[in-house]
Structures are given as structure tokens and as C-alpha cells.
Amino acid sequence: MCVLQSVRLTDEFMELAKENTSNNLETCGILGASFRDGTYYVTTLIIPKQEGTAHSCQASNEEEIHAVLSEQSLYPAGWIHTHPSQTCFLSSIDLHTQFSYQVMLPEAVAIVAAPTDPTRSYGIFRLTDPGGMDVLRECSESGFHTHRETTDGGPIYETCTNVHFKPNLRFEIVDLRSGA
Numbered sequence: 001m002c003v004l005q006s007v008r009l010t011d012e013f014m015e016l017a018k019e020n021t022s023n024n025l026e027t028c029g030i031l032g033a034s035f036r037d038g039t040y041y042v043t044t045l046i047i048p049k050q051e052g053t054a055h056s057c058q059a060s061n062e063e064e065i066h067a068v069l070s071e072q073s074l075y076p077a078g079w080i081h082t083h084p085s086q087t088c089f090l091s092s093i094d095l096h097t098q099f100s101y102q103v104m105l106p107e108a109v110a111i112v113a114a115p116t117d118p119t120r121s122y123g124i125f126r127l128t129d130p131g132g133m134d135v136l137r138e139c140s141e142s143g144f145h146t147h148r149e150t151t152d153g154g155p156i157y158e159t160c161t162n163v164h165f166k167p168n169l170r171f172e173i174v175d176l177r178s179g180a
């Protein structure tokens with residue numbers, strides 16, 4: 001199964017996040033996808049109301065996100081967030097967020113945009129399954145913490161290889177931040 005998204009998605013997200021990024025605050029968004037012929041097409045970038053810090057970002061008013069997804073019959077194909085001053089990786093809190101997406105949809109991905117990372121400005125990740133998924137399923141900690149190793153000794157998460165970029169895929173941005 002594969003996920004297709006527009007090449008412009010990350011750039012346009014970074015543009016919407018610019019003010020937060022310059023204030024060293026994270027920004028997050030949700031990838032809404034339609035499903036056709038065995039492929040998820042990311043057609044909608046939802047920017048929820050949110051609380052960002054330098055190292056985390058929490059969506060609020062989650063019912064508004066679900067309303068957009070269900071109105072347009074979209075699958076939550078993952079999420080995107082910035083690391084304004086950190087490198088490109090998934091923190092322990094990010095791993096828990098990604099776990100909740102992968103429980104809903106095994107193909108879901110986490111995109112991290114890290115403009116100050118000297119080696120890569122963005123990455124697309126997923127938890128290894130079953131390795132990382134098992135670790136997260138059994139973890140009840142919150143906040144920043146360390147995770148046990150996977151049973152098979154492999155990594156908890158990996159760079160995603162099932163995401164392909166298309167130049168002309170149309171997508172829509174739904175920015176819920178300013179709405180009442």
C-alpha cells in the first residue's frame with residue numbers, strides 16, 4: 001500500500017508555520033487522504049488549533065479535525081510537524097502521537113520538518129511493525145522519556161519508503177487556527 005502526496009505540501013506547510021518557527025515554536029498539521037485503487041492520496045492538509053512549545057505541539061479542539069475528515073470522507077494518513085531548532089527525528093512524545101495514527105491506519109506517516117538540521121531538512125517516518133508498535137503499545141509514560149529496546153533488536157522507527165511525491169497532485173489547506 002502506498003501514500004502519494006504533493007511535492008509542495010512540506011513547503012506550503014513551512015510557509016504556514018513561518019511565524020511560529022521564527023519564534024521557536026513547533027507547528028503541527030494533519031494529513032487527510034482519500035483512498036483509490038490501493039493508494040492513499042494526501043488531498044488535504046488540516047492545521048488544527050494548537051499549543052506549541054519549542055519541543056512539542058499539541059492539537060486542541062480535536063473534534064474540529066474529525067469533522068473535516070468525516071465531512072470529506074478522508075482518512076487520517078498521518079501528521080506533519082516542525083522542529084524549529086531541533087534536528088530531524090521523532091521524540092518520545094512524537095512516537096506516542098505516531099502510534100495513535102498507526103493504530104488508526106497502518107500506512108500513516110509522520111513528517112518532520114527541521115529547517116535548522118544541517119543534514120536533512122525533513123524526514124518521513126513510521127514506527128516499525130511489530131517492533132516499535134509493541135514497545136509503544138506497552139508504554140504508559142508521558143512527557144519526554146526513554147523507551148525499551150524492541151524485542152527483535154531493531155529500531156523503534158524507520159524512514160518511510162512507501163511515500164511517493166507527485167508534482168501535480170492537488171491538495172487543499174484547511175487552517176482551523178483563526179476560526180471561532
Ligand SMILES: [Zn+2]
Nearest residue numbers: 083090091094
Ligand atoms: Zn517532534
Ligand SMILES: [Zn+2]
Nearest residue numbers: 092139140141
Ligand atoms: Zn513511551
